[in-house]
Amino acid sequence: MVPITTLHYLVVAAALFVLGVIGVLIRRNVVIVLMSIELILNAVNLNLVAFSRMWGNLHGQVFAIFIIVDAAAEAAVGLGILIAFFRNKETVNVDEIDLLKW
Amino acid sequence: MNPGLNAALNSGMAPVATPWFFYALAGMAVVSALLVITLRNAVHAALALIVTLLSVASLYLMLYAPFVTGVQIVVYAGGIMVLFLFVIMLVNIERSSKEHRFNRIWPAGLAAACALLALFVSAFVKGKALFADRGMPLPESSNTQQIATMLYGEAGRMGQYTFAFEIASLLLLVAILGAVIMTKKKI
Amino acid sequence: MPNFIMSYLGSTVTPGEAGNQFWALIYVLIIFAGVSVAVIAMNWIERKALAHFQVRLGPMRVGPHGLLQPIADAVKLMLKEDIIPAEADQFVFWVAPLIGLLAAFTVYTVIPFGPSQAVSDMNIGILFMLGVSSLGVLGVVVAGWASNSHYPLIGALRSSAQMVSYEVAMGLAVVSAILMTSMNASGTGTLSMIGIVQAQQQQGVWFIFKFFPLGLLALVIFAIAMIAETNRAPFDLAEAESELTAGYHTEYSGLRWSLFMLSEYAAMIAVSSIAVTLWLGGWMRPFPNLLHAPAWDFIFSLFPGLTFLGLAAIAFIGTARMPSHSFFKIQCIGLAVFAALLGFIALLLLVAAVAGRSADTSLAARFNEGIGYVYWFVLKVAVFMYLFIWYRATWPRYRFDQLMKIGWKVMLPISLGVLVLTAIVGVIAS
């Protein structure tokens, strides 16, 4: 059995990141787009924590905590915007959010 | 008590769990992440995302980062996801579940993501040597205290990240206000 | 004696810490079975106690004094037809009770029944407990949504809003207790559940009495928040029978409904355990700092045996008072056997207590010590569980806006104040 190295974690994080990017790019539902952003942030966090272990210091973990804080703020504001938008347009599809194209 | 294992634990060298745990958790995380972006129903997607988050939290535990695990569970799984579920219930997804899941430019998006994946793979293949362990893994037992020291500082001395920490709290405050104002019918 | 048993008995840390997977597994099984039995017992006690509060007898038919009623109910619930509403989301409807159950049972891995009587001593124990128990709200939300019905949805929204908002006050109360752990020479606190109890041991005071009345206030806030957190009366709006029929589990029946009940009671025991660990000295016996003579140790070590002896005596009196009609013959025999069983356990414990006194390092002493830890912990938890029943019998139900008002406008400021004052007093004291 191959021992688990930092690279293993990086591969997982890369997979999550790419999946998150795919979600952001191709899904129509804003809620799921926001969830995909959470996936991306998680992938980044996983990288940071893995690097923290690799370097043997805690800076990565502290950054991960900051990113979680950021994710909370992002989710609150993002969902707030979503609700405000849904109230006006009655849709949650990104490709119908085209008011600026007028 | 297994003396060998204990000694290994105390020295901080041995893995916390067997590789099988890693593969299981990583598989769970990736598969449920895949479900997040493919499932039609947003509640199902949210449940899948919760599984991803918890798997990633467990991976943090394997990386000797218990405090990040705790924060991940409390903030992400317990807080943010409840918020997501609330919003999903409030907005109409009955209709969206009958519509197309993907937008018109999805081939382009998929292609871009694949390019990104290729970039990652090439980076990992070429730079494999970069990711060797550089320092001694940190002991798990004082993880929280050390993070606290970095965030708040020790007696009489500001921590390395104290300022950033305060800024983060300000960010949260702004986010709370923003969310409240945004969702209010009449201000 | 097989080596692995001795390996545990010789250890002074939890199996998880020692990496002893075998004992960890045994612990998990014991705790799972123990919690399930405790839930069943709690079910019976609640019904009996509530009945006696309300000048009724409660269950009397199944077994002597209804002792087998919870088992009969469990069997009935399992055999019941499994109904999924046609418009419900089948998968989520299935998963929702499991989420609640998982959340309620996972927290038991870090609950310290003794200094080594826990599955694992996590560095982030209390954070883990709060986090995982807050996952229970997901089960509630999802259950209400999946039922595709109005009453469950309103119930789910109510209870999740309630759980989320009381978590804030609860967390702040917990933080003030954690702050107290850092008031030692080195100035470092701990989040570990075992570490918190050991901090109380070192400081020679249960945190309920520390910085009086700050510790007490924090406990009161926690005790109120935990009722709201577990959706019990007088904060049981989510299940407000008279308003929302049954709240989020209106559409549930049979096995899945019983899973909800199981997780609710398991969560009640879990939060009571947090309160006991944080403020009431966890596994410590009363007054270890004042009454520390070995003689006192011996006297307190007799308590578990005496408790069982008392229970056996009650059961015997019950047997004697059974009507002498032939109909009650089987019940009479059953109760007598039950009493004899309790008496046997009592005897065993008393023998262990006496034997453990003579030799300080023997197996009996270790065993006796462990029994003592678990006994005091469970006794303290039982007090909280009784309070849950008492509240339910006494108080009407709050309205939703009142509940929110109390949560945000009363509990939150008080808990913040307690936290700040604890910090200030701590700094002054050190």
Add this chain to the structure above:
Amino acid sequence: MSVYKDDQTSDASNREHSSLDRSHLDLDTPDKTYLDSNELIINMGPQHPATHGVLRVILKLDGEKVLGTECVIGYLHRGVEKIAENRTYTMFAPYVDRMDYVAAVSNGLGYCEAVEKLMNVEAPPRAKYIRVILTELQRIASHQIWLGTHALDIGAMTPLFYTFRDREEILKIFEKYCGARLTTHAFRIGGCQYETYAGFEKDVKNFLAFFAPKIDEYEALLTTNRIWVERTRNVGVISAADCVALGVTGPVLRASGVKWDLRKAQPYAAYAEFDFEIPTGTNGDTYDRYLVRMEEMRQSMRIIEQAVNGIPEGPIMGKVPKVIKPPVGEIYHSIEAPKGELGYFIVSDGSTQPYRLRVRPPSFVNLQALDIMVRGLLVADVVAVIGTIDIVLGEVDR
């Protein structure tokens, strides 16, 4: 699934098929959907733990706030008034017990007195006293049921069992007196069928002694209970003017400050001879109604005490013919039932059967006030208000 939009569309489509006219309720779908102003329409009942039987209330909610209600009644309609037209006056008497089945004695009293008034006969004094004693006992029993169920609706389980325990003593007296506990049919036209049994006075006095501390026990559980006060004070407020306009009577009216009690205003039976107070409230909220009813129980005890001490000797049946054939004419007679004014309007064509009999049930009239009382409150208050109005569906639907 979305609660909001989905419900509105389904509701709009349902409404076309529904025979219910909800136009007065303004239950229209708004043109534009605003997330948190989305109305939710839910059905409370007829199978619901807190609707005291088979009341169905359609609630229009904004979140938890009640925008409007509509009561759908008739699930317990048995056509009592129509039955009366096909039964003789004597035969109909037991039917009235089935209207307000938790206050059967009061129903019987009202009916018997109405027919007596129509026939121009009067019950002898002893019969009147027996009637007063039993009716006031019934009032206490009815209020006990109200208290228990009302408290249960608000979430206090225990008072229910206490009140039912104590109500049992009253039912025992009824059972000893006439053999029935619930639908007693205790009185006959012209007086009482049965003479009191030996020890009746003692039983009643024992009950009074037994019950006095019990009221205090109920009050100890509720009156100063903070949660109870918060749940009831300023909930379901109705002004005296609204009460009068809607014809609301009974404790609901008195709690709004109107001192109107038929026992004082139009004394019937032997009520003119007793000394008692009419408790009134000031705010007209649920808490006041609670206090009024608690005080009424005490006043009922006072009346019973006076009646049982002063019960005269004599016959218990007035001079009524075997076949009851009232003269042609019509009569309206009302009494103060536990829930309010219980009126009987009887039209006689001179035959042995009423030509028309109309009942004015207090619950039915009081239920009209529900909408006024709950608008702007929360769902939880709806059950509190239904409880405080003290309806019995048997009487509402008849």
